[in-house]
Amino acid sequence: MTASATLKTLQTIGRFGVLLALVALIVFGWLRYENFLGTYNVLSVLRYNSMFALVALGMCFVIITGGIDLSVGSTAALGSVVAALASPYGAVPGLLAGLGAGLIVGACNAFIITRLNILPFITTLATMLAASGCALLLAGNQSVSVSYESGFTELGQGDFLGFPIPAWIAIAAYLLGSLVLNLTSFGRTVLAIGGNEDAARLMGLPANRVKALVYLASGGLAGLAGVILAAQFGAGQPIEGVGWELFAIAAVVVGGTLLTGGVGSVGSTLAGVLLLGLIFNILNFENGLGWISLSAYWQSVIRGLFLLLVVAIQARLSVRAEQTV
């Protein structure tokens, strides 16, 4: 097997592995619980997880370039605060304000990483602190309630054609993301940078510009997630978003995207988000059955074990692949 064929196999296993696990989990829930596939449950799972889906999409692109963005959680918090402050002016200004806040953080990341040449890990760690500080300053250390008259809350709580608006936003973002990654030269450059940044540069690809855009997009998507957060829960929350970045990384990894970059898929990232989200949902149903009673704290333990399982399998496969080369 050649190296590229090995990579292909890994990618396929990653992609179908997460889909199989997702289908298995859904079938399990469907057989075991009443109303698991009921309209209410499906729609509320989609509504709630669309925020994480947006953050994970940005993270997926960043990770494919071989980088990482730890600032998404506090960027979402900042976005939610800014959107809540702008919400009296209506839904669109609120949306744009949150998005803009996210884009500003993304632009800072892009500048520091590509111009000052500082590792993405440490850069986004710093902007995570800064965004969180800005969110707290703007909000005055408390949550900012949104305006209920201007229609802003529709962005999180409303439906369009019987489907939650946040889910529409997420679906649109994923379609766009998938098109960009698979069909445009930008997407190919993203993959090329992750595969080998020096080679991509030597081939004359605009590595810095593409990297900058990827971090900008990640910030913008996190800001958008913040808008949905504020609209859904009726408040801009400066201390929300803690641990979102790691949830997003976990979703991307579970979806089979390699952290070393160069390989990845938008669709399996979505599957990863849904998989991790459903674990929480199923836990609730299981408690509802009354056989066992697991506190919400088990959620993170189970997620962690799941992540461990996936990376262990990935690691075994790649070790074996190396041996067969």
Added chain:
Amino acid sequence: MAETATTLPPAPAREASRFDVKAFLTRYGAWIALALLILVNLAITPNFATWQTLNVNLTQVCAIVIVGVGMTLVIATGGIDLSVGALMAIAGALAPLIFLGKLFPLPHPAIGIALAFVLPVLVTGFLGWCNGWLITHLRIQPIIATLVLFIAGRGIAQVFTNGNLQVFNLPEFQFIGLGRVFGIPFQAVLMVIIVAVAAWMLKRTVFGRQVLAIGGNERAARLAGIPVATVKQRVYLISGLLSGIAGLIVIARNSAADANLVGLGMELDAIAAVAVGGTLLTGGRATVVGTLVGALIIQLVRYTLLANGVPDAAALVAKAAIIVLAVWLQRQGQR
């Protein structure tokens, strides 16, 4: 102070020719910044030169430094440990369960206290060793391998305690956080001992040299016959042990253990201290004393801002700026 950074190979030979401002700044930047901060505070902050100020800042910084020492060693091998905060929470949740006798019956309170010191630290040490095992045997990237415990670890601590706050009043146990030796907080003494031992280990022992060699060039280290897997596992084990100790200090100081809060965000503080202190984040060059200085700088900036009426949130932004500036200066010095 001559001891700033330990590098392999020791002492590059080209420094004699002329005075290099950038290199000087990289090498002594952290110390200069600390000195400037202290001078500024002496000038503008009321009641700065008091024992109380020293004690407040020392107690605030101890846990970060102790975790930061482990993080320095991990980063010196080119790795990272995100699980430190979660491990602190586990140690913090376990200790009260043990000395309050909730986990198993205690024959004597003194045994409970002794076990409450030893067992949690052993458990976090073991979990750190597990991190190392994932990284060396399954060849999982450090950031992901330790992400597993970052996510699950706090959950484990919360499941142990059912998320409840455990309040206690046990002077014998709380000595580690509240006790004093000749008027100096015991935790500060512990911190200085840990920093001194780790600095000595990194500079003078074979193990320390191996750590730096692995961070400098892992392939070359392996070809040179260094037992890379063993050394890396030990480094993560040490990080786990130190996180456990820091967890105990924090709960002893608060007279309460809250699994939701103990060590929250500690991984970031520790990494920030390491970065500001002048350790190379890509591995191969590390300074334990620098980490101490880095943590003191971050703490002093926060203290300066708070003491002069700037809100805590703005201190976060300042911290971010310091981290970026420190790493940027470090890069300038390398060129």
